[in-house]
Amino acid sequence: xxASRFEPQDPDFAERVRASFAKxxxxxxxxxxxAELEPGRAAIELAWQQGLTQQxxxxxxxxxxxxxxxxxxxAASTLMPADAGVLTIEYKINLLAPAQxxxxxxxxxxxxxxxxxxxxxxxxxxxxxxREKLIASMTATLMTITGRENIRH
Amino acid sequence: xxASRFEPQDPDFAERVRASFAKxxxxxxxxxxxAELEPGRAAIELAWQQGLTQQxxxxxxxxxxxxxxxxxxxAASTLMPADAGVLTIEYKINLLAPAQxxxxxxxxxxxxxxxxxxxxxxxxxxxxxxREKLIASMTATLMTITGRENIRH
Amino acid sequence: xxASRFEPQDPDFAERVRASFAKxxxxxxxxxxxAELEPGRAAIELAWQQGLTQQxxxxxxxxxxxxxxxxxxxAASTLMPADAGVLTIEYKINLLAPAQxxxxxxxxxxxxxxxxxxxxxxxxxxxxxxREKLIASMTATLMTITGRENIRH
Amino acid sequence: xxASRFEPQDPDFAERVRASFAKxxxxxxxxxxxAELEPGRAAIELAWQQGLTQQxxxxxxxxxxxxxxxxxxxAASTLMPADAGVLTIEYKINLLAPAQxxxxxxxxxxxxxxxxxxxxxxxxxxxxxxREKLIASMTATLMTITGRENIRH
Numbered sequence: 001x002x003a004s005r006f007e008p009q010d011p012d013f014a015e016r017v018r019a020s021f022a023k024x025x026x027x028x029x030x031x032x033x034x035a036e037l038e039p040g041r042a043a044i045e046l047a048w049q050q051g052l053t054q055q056x057x058x059x060x061x062x063x064x065x066x067x068x069x070x071x072x073x074x075a076a077s078t079l080m081p082a083d084a085g086v087l088t089i090e091y092k093i094n095l096l097a098p099a100q101x102x103x104x105x106x107x108x109x110x111x112x113x114x115x116x117x118x119x120x121x122x123x124x125x126x127x128x129x130x131r132e133k134l135i136a137s138m139t140a141t142l143m144t145i146t147g148r149e150n151i152r153h
Numbered sequence: 154x155x156a157s158r159f160e161p162q163d164p165d166f167a168e169r170v171r172a173s174f175a176k177x178x179x180x181x182x183x184x185x186x187x188a189e190l191e192p193g194r195a196a197i198e199l200a201w202q203q204g205l206t207q208q209x210x211x212x213x214x215x216x217x218x219x220x221x222x223x224x225x226x227x228a229a230s231t232l233m234p235a236d237a238g239v240l241t242i243e244y245k246i247n248l249l250a251p252a253q254x255x256x257x258x259x260x261x262x263x264x265x266x267x268x269x270x271x272x273x274x275x276x277x278x279x280x281x282x283x284r285e286k287l288i289a290s291m292t293a294t295l296m297t298i299t300g301r302e303n304i305r306h
Numbered sequence: 307x308x309a310s311r312f313e314p315q316d317p318d319f320a321e322r323v324r325a326s327f328a329k330x331x332x333x334x335x336x337x338x339x340x341a342e343l344e345p346g347r348a349a350i351e352l353a354w355q356q357g358l359t360q361q362x363x364x365x366x367x368x369x370x371x372x373x374x375x376x377x378x379x380x381a382a383s384t385l386m387p388a389d390a391g392v393l394t395i396e397y398k399i400n401l402l403a404p405a406q407x408x409x410x411x412x413x414x415x416x417x418x419x420x421x422x423x424x425x426x427x428x429x430x431x432x433x434x435x436x437r438e439k440l441i442a443s444m445t446a447t448l449m450t451i452t453g454r455e456n457i458r459h
Numbered sequence: 460x461x462a463s464r465f466e467p468q469d470p471d472f473a474e475r476v477r478a479s480f481a482k483x484x485x486x487x488x489x490x491x492x493x494a495e496l497e498p499g500r501a502a503i504e505l506a507w508q509q510g511l512t513q514q515x516x517x518x519x520x521x522x523x524x525x526x527x528x529x530x531x532x533x534a535a536s537t538l539m540p541a542d543a544g545v546l547t548i549e550y551k552i553n554l555l556a557p558a559q560x561x562x563x564x565x566x567x568x569x570x571x572x573x574x575x576x577x578x579x580x581x582x583x584x585x586x587x588x589x590r591e592k593l594i595a596s597m598t599a600t601l602m603t604i605t606g607r608e609n610i611r612h
Contacts, residue, residue, distance in 0.1 A: 025206035026213035029182060053178035060179035061241050062222050066215020088214050089423055090447055092245035092398055092551040094578050094598060096571040111596060112555040116422070117395055117449065119553050119596070137570060137578070139553060139598055141396055141447065143423065242576055243600055245398040245551055247425050247445060249418040264443060265402040269575070270548055270602065272400050272443070290417060290425070292400060292445055294549055294600065296576065331512035332519035335488060359484035366485035367547050368528050372521020394520050398551035 006040035006110060010082040013039070017077050024070070032067055034074065040110035042074035047103050059099035064106070064124050064136050068093065071108030072120035072140035079113045084146045089117075091140035099135050101126030108140075118142045159193035159263060163235040166192070170230050177223070185220055187227065193263035195227035200256050212252035217259070217277050217289050221246065224261030225273035225293035232266045237299045242270075244293035252288050254279030261293075271295045312346035312416060316388040319345070323383050330376070338373055340380065346416035348380035353409050365405035370412070370430050370442050374399065377414030378426035378446035385419045390452045395423075397446035405441050407432030414446075424448045465499035465569060469541040472498070476536050483529070491526055493533065499569040501533035506562050518558035523565070523583050523595050527552065530567030531579035531599035538572045543603045548576075550599035558594050560585030567599075577601045 010016060014037050021027055021034050027044075030052065036043035044067045046052075054060040069091055077086045105125045112119045122138035163169060167190050174180055174187050180197075183205065189196035197220045199205075207213040222244055230239045258278045265272045275291035316322060320343050327333055327340050333350075336358065342349035350373045352358075360366040375397055383392045411431045418425045428444035469475060473496050480486055480493050486503075489511065495502035503526045505511075513519040528550055536545045564584045571578045581597035 020208045023208040024213065025203045026216055029204040050178045051182040055173045055176040060177065060219060062215065062219020063179055065218050065222070066213060069215050069218070088248055090245065090247040090396065090425075090445075092243065092598060094243040094571075094600065095241055096578060112553075112593065119396075119555060121596075134571065137580075137598065139396075139551060139596065141553065243549065243578075243598075245445060247418075247447065249425060265400075265440065272402060272549075274443075287418065290427075290445065292398060292443065292549075294400065326514045329514040330519065331509045332522055335510040356484045357488040361479045361482040366483065366525060368521065368525020369485055371524050371528070372519060375521050375524070394554055396551065396553040398549065400549040401547055 006079055006113065008039045008078055009080065012082065013078045016082065017074050020077070021074065026066060027070065030063060030067055035105065037074065037078065039078050040075055040113070042071050042078065042108045044071045044106045045103065048101065059104060061095050061099070064095070064099050064104070065093050067104065067106040068108070068122040068124050068136060068138045069140060071106040072122045072138060073108070073142060075108035075110050075120050076118040076142040079110060079118065080144050081146065084144045087143045087145055089141045089143050091138055093136055093138045095136050097133055097135045099126055101128035103127040116144055118144065159232055159266065161192045161231055162233065165235065166231045169235065170227050173230070174227065179219060180223065183216060183220055188258065190227065190231065192231050193228055193266065195224050195231065195261045197224045197259045198256065201254065212257060214248050214252070217248070217252050217257070218246050220257065220259040221261070221275040221277050221289060221291045222293060224259040225275045225291060226261070226295060228261035228263050228273050229271040229295040232263060232271065233297050234299065237297045240296045240298050242294045242296050244291055246289055246291045248289050250286055250288045252279055254281035256280040269297055271297065312385055312419065314345045314384055315386065318388065319384045322388065323380050326383070327380065332372060333376065336369060336373055341411065343380065343384065345384050346381055346419065348377050348384065348414045350377045350412045351409065354407065365410060367401050367405070370401070370405050370410070371399050373410065374412040374414070374428040374430050374442060374444045375446060377412040378428045378444060379414070379448060381414035381416050381426050382424040382448040385416060385424065386450050387452065390450045393449045393451050395447045395449050397444055399442055399444045401442050403439055403441045405432055407434035409433040422450055424450065465538055465572065467498045467537055468539065471541065472537045475541065476533050479536070480533065485525060486529065489522060489526055494564065496533065496537065498537050499534055499572070501530050501537065501567045503530045503565045504562065507560065518563060520554050520558070523558050523563070524552050524597070526563065527565040527567070527581040527583050527595060527597045528599060530565040531581045531597060532567070532601060534567035534569050534579050535577040535601040538569060538577065539603050540605065543605045546602045546604050548600045548602050550597055552595055552597045554595050556592055556594045558585055560587035562586040575603055577603065
């Protein structure tokens with residue numbers, strides 16, 4: 001997975017994406033931070049919390065997906081025009097191992113950018129006592145939206 | 154979608170599923186309740202909260218997915234043996250409309266039960282000023298797990 | 307699944323869709339016929355052939371998917387403008403049972419039409435000695451394309 | 460994507476997989492050959508044919524998917540026990556560009572092997588006048604089947 005070929009249209013993409021991230025109540029509930037942001041690439045980190053667990057005390061698959069979906073969405077957003085918004089049309093997630101750990105890192109990477117449709121891939125890792133493990137993979141389809149004020153950013 | 158043909162193996166499925174639901178920190182964070190539980194069918198309800206939003210104030214897609222995935226998982230769980238656990242292997246969600254509303258209802262329904270693999274479908278609805286709108290659809294693949302204590306229920 | 311609410315924009319949708327179907331070499335290879343065509347709904351039928359099998363002599367999953375994807379695409383196409391083309395962006399298929407039978411019927415139904423994005427659902431059935439069995443389900447995301455001559459229809 | 464870490468359980472995996480491939484009528488219809496076979500990895504090649512086309516003369520998405528699904532399935536099969544069969548439970552495909560070209564190459568790579576469930580990823584490329592282009596990506600979930608004679612291999 002190599003994003004080095006991507007050229008952003010909006011030189012201020014990082015500022016724009018960080019402002020959008022700060023407005024998401026869900027990211028605050030997850031305790032998530034935007035750990036990495038490059039053209040075509042984003043990473044989100046978060047720590048284990050009781051309020052994010054399923055019945056065995058692992059991170060809930062839905063919370064893994066929420067962070068991974070956001071990583072994919074922000075990866076796509078870095079390549080969009082300054083006045084555009086991004087909508088997730090759909091995604092698919094495979095849960096590869098229990099989300100057992102103290103910290104979690106979700107990577108999003110653009111596989112194919114497009115004027116209307118962008119496809120991104122995600123990988124989620126659990127860090128359990130210092131050991132990193134792949135716990136989920138995602139493919140997300142995102143749409144660039146322009147000219148709709150309520151969807152901007 | 155008609156689940157009337159499903160016969161539970163475990164007559165106490167409802168008690169078992171409700172106990173599992175109560176142990177999920179993520180469901181408490183979502184403010185979710187188990188509104189319906191029949192053989193092969195489950196519904197989860199929740200109310201809008203700032204802590205569940207994306208950048209436009211709508212429900213975050215990840216939170217819609219978390220509740221919908223749980224509805225699918227519990228629908229599958231109703232048909233499993235008493236000593237079995239259920240694991241989500243993967244799911245796909247299509248986000249059909251913005252999750253704009255005051256309340257949300259997520260339905261899970263078993264499409265094909267199986268000894269090892271169960272496939273369930275989900276539908277998420279937003280209730281916005283009394284009007285119900287389909288906002289997402291899901292297909293989830295679940296696995297019955299037996300003999301692993303830490304995955305039971 | 308009820309498609310009765312769909313109103314076609316193009317009164318000649320059936321003629322347009324049938325002309326497109328006739329141009330698909332893949333549909334001839336499958337021996338497929340367009341068995342049903344209503345606004346928001348299409349069904350494709352085909353018979354078992356040795357050239358469509360996997361290693362156990364059942365219909366190959368990829369051939370089930372090819373016919374089911376086409377049923378979803380044509381269901382979407384019925385609701386599009388006369389000068390538009392339809393592109394499959396992505397689909398997901400769950401294979402629910404071996405594709406064992408003498409004949410097969412694939413249904414596509416629009417779940418959510420849209421100006422740009424349409425979501426359709428598919429169901430594939432095997433007819434084995436007169437008994438019909440659900441063998442696969444699909445969710446497909448399709449895009450309306452206008453103004454590109456080589457993608458029209 | 461690096462499969463170098465995979466150790467096959469069956470030293471004769473290549474012979475076993477090739478024998479299965481030879482029995483698939485669908486692969487003959489596609490004119491497909493098994494171009495590469497390593498532990499956790501497989502590639503399938505095929506040439507354009509009129510009988511594999513959609514309405515614009517490009518390769519039909521369903522035919523791309525059939526070959527890509529097989530590449531994923533054979534990649535998984537290389538890591539399975541000698542007496543096991545492999546079933547595709549589900550897959551998702553994103554169609555990234557029109558399948559325009561003279562030859563096509565589909566790669567399957569195991570992302571996460573498992574005793575029961577294996578997840579593989581696929582990439583399809585079109586070779587158009589010597590230029591290779593990514594046209595599709597897939598994620599497939601496969602199940603190891605043992606003890607069922609009619610599903611072996």
